[in-house]
Amino acid sequence: KKICSNTTTKLPPGPKTLPLIGNTHQILGSMPHHCFRNLANKYGPLMHLKLGDVSNIIVTSPEIAKQIMKTHDLNFSNRSNLVLSNIISYNGTDIAFAPYGHYWRLLRKICTVELLTVKRVQSFRSIREEEVLELVKTIGASEGSIVNLSGRIFLVTYGIVARAAFGKRSRYQKIFIAAVEEQLKLLGGFSVADLYPNSKVVQMMSRTKAKLKKVHAQIDGILQDILDEHRNRKRKGEVEDLVDVLLKFQQDKDSEYPLTEDNIKAVILDIFAGGGETSSSIVEWAMSEMIKNPKLMEEAQDEIRSVFDRQGYVDETKLHQLTFLKSIVKETLRLHPSVPFLLPRQNREKCQINGYELPENTRIVINAWAIARDPNYWAEPETFKPERYLNSSIDFRGTDFEFIPFGAGRRMCPGIVFAMPNMELPLAQLLYHFDWKLPNGMKNEELDMSESFRFTLRRKNELCLSPITRRPIPQ
Numbered sequence: 001k002k003i004c005s006n007t008t009t010k011l012p013p014g015p016k017t018l019p020l021i022g023n024t025h026q027i028l029g030s031m032p033h034h035c036f037r038n039l040a041n042k043y044g045p046l047m048h049l050k051l052g053d054v055s056n057i058i059v060t061s062p063e064i065a066k067q068i069m070k071t072h073d074l075n076f077s078n079r080s081n082l083v084l085s086n087i088i089s090y091n092g093t094d095i096a097f098a099p100y101g102h103y104w105r106l107l108r109k110i111c112t113v114e115l116l117t118v119k120r121v122q123s124f125r126s127i128r129e130e131e132v133l134e135l136v137k138t139i140g141a142s143e144g145s146i147v148n149l150s151g152r153i154f155l156v157t158y159g160i161v162a163r164a165a166f167g168k169r170s171r172y173q174k175i176f177i178a179a180v181e182e183q184l185k186l187l188g189g190f191s192v193a194d195l196y197p198n199s200k201v202v203q204m205m206s207r208t209k210a211k212l213k214k215v216h217a218q219i220d221g222i223l224q225d226i227l228d229e230h231r232n233r234k235r236k237g238e239v240e241d242l243v244d245v246l247l248k249f250q251q252d253k254d255s256e257y258p259l260t261e262d263n264i265k266a267v268i269l270d271i272f273a274g275g276g277e278t279s280s281s282i283v284e285w286a287m288s289e290m291i292k293n294p295k296l297m298e299e300a301q302d303e304i305r306s307v308f309d310r311q312g313y314v315d316e317t318k319l320h321q322l323t324f325l326k327s328i329v330k331e332t333l334r335l336h337p338s339v340p341f342l343l344p345r346q347n348r349e350k351c352q353i354n355g356y357e358l359p360e361n362t363r364i365v366i367n368a369w370a371i372a373r374d375p376n377y378w379a380e381p382e383t384f385k386p387e388r389y390l391n392s393s394i395d396f397r398g399t400d401f402e403f404i405p406f407g408a409g410r411r412m413c414p415g416i417v418f419a420m421p422n423m424e425l426p427l428a429q430l431l432y433h434f435d436w437k438l439p440n441g442m443k444n445e446e447l448d449m450s451e452s453f454r455f456t457l458r459r460k461n462e463l464c465l466s467p468i469t470r471r472p473i474p475q
């Protein structure tokens with residue numbers, strides 16, 4: 001049965017392609033999300049771009065995003081098979097890169113009923129509070145000096161995810177985090193291996209591919225040790241971690257989730273890679289935006305301090321009262337979506353969209369970054385204005401297609417509930433205890449906001465600030 005009708009064979013418009021390299025020359029040397037938006041302004045919101053020998057369809061409007069991720073979601077629920085992502089995803093057996101089908105549905109179900117539920121996320125509350133308190137203590141001890149806030153934020157978020165996934169602080173934590181970061185960095189560039197997936201010569205010679213394989217082997221070794229340790233250890237009243245949950249399925253012979261060793265490693269790695277970098281970069285961008293707009297920072301601080309001053313410290317019990325802080329997080333997700341192109345999708349059958357034909361198995365890239373700045377949908381789209389959400393119901397849960405930092409439809413991010421406190425708690429703590437200044441008398445408006453695209457969208461330069469303690473730090 002055909003999912004979409006078929007009447008024309010015209011590909012969407014796009015710039016002229018050159019032999020061999022296609023349009024690759026048009027995107028080199030600039031931030032790809034900016035470059036794709038500029039090209040879309042010329043060729044339209046449904047655009048064909050040939051990168052290497054791979055056809056890409058670039059989507060740059062909420063209407064077309066909705067057609068892909070709602071109207072034709074079932075057809076477009078496959079992932080595009082990338083050479084590099086195959087290496088890190090145990091051959092597409094993780095959640096993010098698994099092809100649409102029975103196995104992927106099983107993994108999603110494990111997420112929604114076991115791994116990423118509200119209850120499970122709540123069970124990690126004390127882990128988050130401990131890790132963030134440690135952050136605040138370290139910063140408090142650095143009063144009078146300049147703090148590399150970016151570095152601190154990444155450590156704390158990865159620390160939380162690592163403890164949720166592996167239980168106690170793992171002795172491998174540092175090298176594991178470094179390896180996962182390296183993996184994301186290698187994945188971020190336009191590697192020739194993915195531009196020419198069918199060329200045997202290119203595949204043999206790709207340096208990125210070779211490096212990625214090496215890093216992945218290191219990650220695999222660490223994950224294997226962690227699984228073995230979990231099997232052998234005696235549990236005594238600790239919070240059940242995510243590896244425990246997955247091993248339980250593996251050990252239960254009647255389980256409806258028959259997971260292999262590699263399946264478990266693939267899932268844990270997804271949660272690690274998906275949960276660490278994304279949330280940290282939102283906290284980092286939110287702090288940057290507030291440094292640039294000190295009035296917003298003051299407003300957020302007033303709100304947090306008025307909610308928590310009576311008890312004298314921040315915990316998770318009253319985070320839901322922080323309406324303004326939530327708007328700051330939303331606006332940060334709009335202007336600095338951590339995964340600006342979502343994850344590439346692919347249609348299982350050929351399909352008509354807006355009168356153009358997308359042949360089967362076409363790679364679909366949704367420019368969520370550009371969509372969230374569409375002037376037809378957003379007033380002052382380039383301005384950071386958290387107050388725009390105060391009287392609006394617009395949300396990132398996959399129904400407002402002008403705002404899709406977590407994607408939408410069947411392949412939407414399953415980690416929102418997990419991500420939220422990892423962003424809100426560090427922000428609330430950083431703003432409750434401290435005022436923040438740029439070092440060396442730099443003016444707020446001078447803060448550099450350059451981006452770096454490495455699969456995720458991070459600050460190019462680390463955010464370094466001077467803290468001034470305003471509320472005593474619990475010892």
Ligand code: HEM
Binds near residue numbers: 097
């Ligand atoms: C600010 C935080 C986060 C952002 C912005 C984010 C964004 C995204 C996006 C854009 C996708 C692709 C959606 C699509 O293709 O439609 C995705 C998928 C995914 N995310 Fe997240 N994510 C975040 C946090 C997390 C966390 C905390 C976890 C796990 C603990 C997680 C796990 C995943 C997984 C497993 C997928 C693959 C889903 C699938 O293919 O079925 N993410 N995320």
